[in-house]
Amino acid sequence: MNRRVLLPVLLAAATNAEAQSTTIAPGDGFEVERYAVALRPDLETAAVSGTETIDVRGTSDRVTHLAFSANALRIADAMVDATPVQVSSTTDAIVFTLPQALRKGRKVTLRFRFEGTPARGLTAVAGSIYASYFACDWMVCLQDAPGDKAHLALDLFLPADAQSVGVGRASPAATSADPLVIHRWRSTRPYSPYLYAFAAGRLPRQAIATAHGELVYFDGTGSNADLAALFAEAPAITAFLANKAGMPLPDRRYAQVLVPGREAQESAGFSLIGQSELDRERDDPSSAWIIAHEMAHQWWGNLVTCATWQDFWLNEGMATFMVAAWKEHSAGDAAYRQELDVARRRVEQVRELGFDKPLAWDGEYPSLRARRAVQYSKGALFLAHLRETIGEVAFWNGLRRFTRQHARKTVTSKDFQNAMERSSGRDLSATFAEWVYGK
Structure with a gap:
């Protein structure tokens, strides 16, 4: 992407951004109905580029700006419906100036390009990449609005030998104009943006069927881990939690992605499970918590x-x-x-x-x-x-x-x-x- 296209947009809006950032909080005056992201992640550096579409609805009259959580991405070619709009990025927010005030109940669609290296939320390791909690650092969204649930459509452009896990269900992969393959993930229900995530790359997998949904284990450590042994208790935990919730697993599917370190993070439909945390639990079984805790969030935290x-x-x-x-x-x-x-x-x-x-x-x-x-x-x-x-x-x-x-x-x-x-x-x-x- 040509960065010379991006910089004038930011510079022209800098003064306006400074004034807006003190008065416009992310999410003020609107709610999001759907995010759609076409993402090209670099599996070695965790840099990203892509396009994003956001469908919003006004929740109050005379909304003049759409403000989202701040991040380190560079934004270009922003449009609301068919009209180009000004965008400004500060440490407080990413602010899109509307061409005309948005009235309560009216819907508009925001579109733009982006690129950059997220300050948080993406980790590249062993030929793979995974997202953890800070979704609004690798896309534009509302990080601190758990009540504003929205659908997510995520297209990942990946090398031909890569596997992926994302939010919701995967559609058949498609080829793109370049040597990459498009992995299409679509949420089956609205989720809070802090739960948006994905993992991609060399991810050996195993799957097991249970009465409450399919369990899928991915190895993102690059170490050929014994997934069946590490997640041996997962089927029994699934049965216990489903009984206490009175409901099967949402989407009747749940993935656990083994990653290095002590990572422990739930996402919509899958969780990151740190290898070091499981090693600690192996040495001291009384300290075990991570598999049950993160799985519990699929009901309490994600679904409710x-x-x-x-x-x-x-x-x-x-x-x-x-x-x-x-x-x-x-x-x-x-x-x-x-x-x-x-x-x-x-x-x-x-x-x-x-x-x-x-x-x-x-x-x-x-x-x-x-x-x-x-x-x-x-x-x-x-x-x-x-x-x-x-x-x-x-x-x-x-x-x-x-x-x-x-x-x-x-x-x-x-x-x-x-x-x-x-x-x-x-x-x-x-x-x-x-x-x-x-x-």
Whole structure:
């Protein structure tokens, strides 16, 4: 791509961008219905280039700009419908100036080209590349808008010998004008953009059929790992989680991509599993968590998603608790209690530093450690407490009600409270006030 085409667009808009970035927050005044990306990733350097189309709908009147999460990509040839538009990139946002104000309910389509090396979110290793969490660094999207679920169409232009895994289902591959092959992935339901991801390259695979969906294992380490041995517990974990959710795996398929290091990240339809984390668990089986935790997110976090980060505990507290519940099922009550003791110690450590907040606190956390202590560990402890308070049958029935009723949707703590109250026939206001709302 000719960078001389890109630079004037940015320079012409620089002054305007500085003014806009202080007043226009990503996502203000619109919601996204669909992202479509044609991506050419460099498997050696993690650089990318491509084109993107975004279908948006106004949620308020007189929207004059479309702002998205900032990244390091260079944008060119931006158009809204058939009209060229100005684009500016700053450390705060990527802002597209609309040719005319967007009214509430009206839809427009934004198209542009991009190229660059993402600052985060893509890792190239052993002839492969994988995306982890920061989707809005390798494409343009809304990183911090979990409630704005949208469809994703992702076309990956890859070498002929490459395999890929992505969001949703794959269509038959097609040849392109150059020596590359197009791998087409289409989401089967809307997902939050932080869950968009892919892996591509030399990825030996194994697959196993279960009653709840197909499990696929990919080796992205380049080391010929024994995938069947490493993921031996995955079928049993799938059966346990599907039973507790009252639903099979979304899309009846789930992939786990083995990668170097301690990576642990759920995506829509697959997860990254760090080889070093599995090695640590092999040496100390009582520390095992990663396979169950990331798989749990396919229901709680991906299928049913917190509307804002304020209720992130519904994603992470649930997945942390389900690890304990799985250990109880597979190894007994002592293993369950041991896992909860780990969560309790993490909460106590931040309390000793003078920090303790309710689960749905909407303030700023002083550190990632503090956020995890509250939303992951305290969230798990609350679920264990709730289970003891309302009883085994009511708790699991309430969880199934919550999951089925809100599948494909976004939720708040109140939605979870309502499900548990209906299941138990009890007023749980005091319990939720103490643990969740802090009132």
